[in-house]
Amino acid sequence: NAGVTQTPKFQVLKTGQSMTLQCAQDMNHNSMYWYRQDPGMGLRLIYYSASEGTTDKGEVPNGYNVSRLNKREFSLRLESAAPSQTSVYFCASSEAGRWYEQYFGPGTRLTVT
Amino acid sequence: AQTVTQSQPEMSVQEAETVTLSCTYDTSESDYYLFWYKQPPSRQMILVIRQEAYKQQNATENRFSVNFQKAAKSFSLKISDSQLGDAAMYFCAYRSAGNNDMRFGAGTRLTVKP
Numbered sequence: 001n002a003g004v005t006q007t008p009k010f011q012v013l014k015t016g017q018s019m020t021l022q023c024a025q026d027m028n029h030n031s032m033y034w035y036r037q038d039p040g041m042g043l044r045l046i047y048y049s050a051s052e053g054t055t056d057k058g059e060v061p062n063g064y065n066v067s068r069l070n071k072r073e074f075s076l077r078l079e080s081a082a083p084s085q086t087s088v089y090f091c092a093s094s095e096a097g098r099w100y101e102q103y104f105g106p107g108t109r110l111t112v113t
Numbered sequence: 114a115q116t117v118t119q120s121q122p123e124m125s126v127q128e129a130e131t132v133t134l135s136c137t138y139d140t141s142e143s144d145y146y147l148f149w150y151k152q153p154p155s156r157q158m159i160l161v162i163r164q165e166a167y168k169q170q171n172a173t174e175n176r177f178s179v180n181f182q183k184a185a186k187s188f189s190l191k192i193s194d195s196q197l198g199d200a201a202m203y204f205c206a207y208r209s210a211g212n213n214d215m216r217f218g219a220g221t222r223l224t225v226k227p
Binding site: 011040045048050088099101103105107 | 163215
């Protein structure tokens, strides 16, 4: 039981490049989330998916798109990376009825130069 | 919008002693949840403890307990018998009962001295 996995662990992009961060969970959770963590700040919610087939914006969605590919997988795409998107990105999941308990992945450190 | 404030960027405690981390929040809602998460150097976020706002009794999980003061909008975390493995960043978080948006504080870095 791996929990929540994220790939890649590290990534360096140049301004304007695109990439997709992958997230998968094997706990049969309905809900999945993407956060970013910047120095001196707490995590901020980018997008979430309450269930397969649905996605909603969080606090800081601009510059990102998401896809809930199936129940297990929830990807985050940067279409045209900007230096302001340099951050650590966390994926999380929670089961139906226990949405207050989120399980986090190990994070992806992204640098945009 | 709800905000979460952790006024202590860093705290230090001697092994086996007790330490309290502070958290305040701002909301106009009456139904919500509060959490403390631990983030060790591995960066993975780990749920330490949670509190439902409608419960008057303070939550406890082994050596971790909270002091929830709803009227004062305060939610502090007490760690008893501190261990070296408790060293980490600790984040306080708030979530409304009505949506999926979790709001986090900026974190407190806890150092445990042997």
